[in-house]
Ligand SMILES: CC[C@H](C)CCC(=O)Nc1ccc(S(N)(=O)=O)cc1
C-alpha cells in the first residue's frame with residue numbers, strides 16, 4: 001500500500017488505532033516513566049540481567065523507511081535474567097529521533113522529559129521457533145531501550161553512521177564487513193533499568209514486548225544526533241530527511257513500572 005510514511009500520513013500515531021485497534025490497548029508502548037510511581041523490585045537485583053553480545057553478530061544495515069536497522073543472526077548475542085523467564089536472542093537494533101533544535105525524539109520519557117533519540121535492541125524468546133513466530137506472543141520479545149543524550153562523541157556508533165550514506169532509500173541494504181559489538185551501545189552502567197510489559201511502538205503494535213529501559217543514557221555528539229537526520233524517507237511531499245520517527249507516550253493504564261534499583 002503506497003501509504004508512505006506511518007508518522008506523516010493522515011494524523012500519524014494518533015490515527016493508528018483506525019487500522020490497528022490494539023493501539024488503544026492495555027499494554028501499549030512507549031510510556032512516560034514517572035519515577036515517583038516506579039517500584040523497586042529486589043528480585044530484579046537478585047537475578048541480574050545478563051546481556052551478552054559478540055563481535056560477529058551484526059550482518060547488515062537496512063533503511064526500513066522509518067529508521068535504520070542493523071540486523072543480526074543473533075549468534076552469541078543473548079539476554080536473560082532480570083524480568084525475563086527465558087533466554088532471548090538478539091535480532092536487530094534501530095533508533096527513533098527528533099527534529100533539528102527540538103528536545104523531543106525519544107519514545108519513552110522520564111518524568112515527562114524526552115531525550116533527543118532512543119536506541120532499541122530487539123530480542124526474541126528462544127522458546128519460539130523464530131522471530132516471526134515470537135513477534136506477536138505476550139512473552140515473545142524483549143527490547144532494551146537506551147536513551148541518547150548530547151555529549152562526547154561515540155566513535156563506535158559513528159562506525160554504524162558511516163554506513164548511512166550507503167542506504168539512501170527505503171529497502172536499501174548493505175553488509176557490515178567489520179566487527180561491531182552492539183555491547184558498545186550499552187551505557188557505562190547497565191545495572192539500573194526500568195522494566196514493564198508493553199508493545200511494539202510501530203504498527204502492528206503487537207503487545208509482545210518486555211521493555212528494559214536503561215536509566216543511564218549513552219552520550220553521543222550533537223553532530224551524531226544530526227547525522228541521524230541524513231537518512232532519507234518518503235513523505236507525502238516526496239523524499240526528505242528522516243526525523244520525528246517516534247511514537248509519543250501512551251497511557252500506562254493498569255501497569256506498574258518496576259525498577260532494578262532503589
Ligand atoms: C508482521 C510483523 C513484522 C514482522 C514485525 C516487524 C518488526 O520487527 N517490527 C517492530 C520491531 C520493533 C519495534 S520497537 N520500536 O522496538 O518497539 C517496532 C516494530
Ligand SMILES: [Zn+2]
Pocket residue numbers: 094095096120201
Ligand atoms: Zn523502536
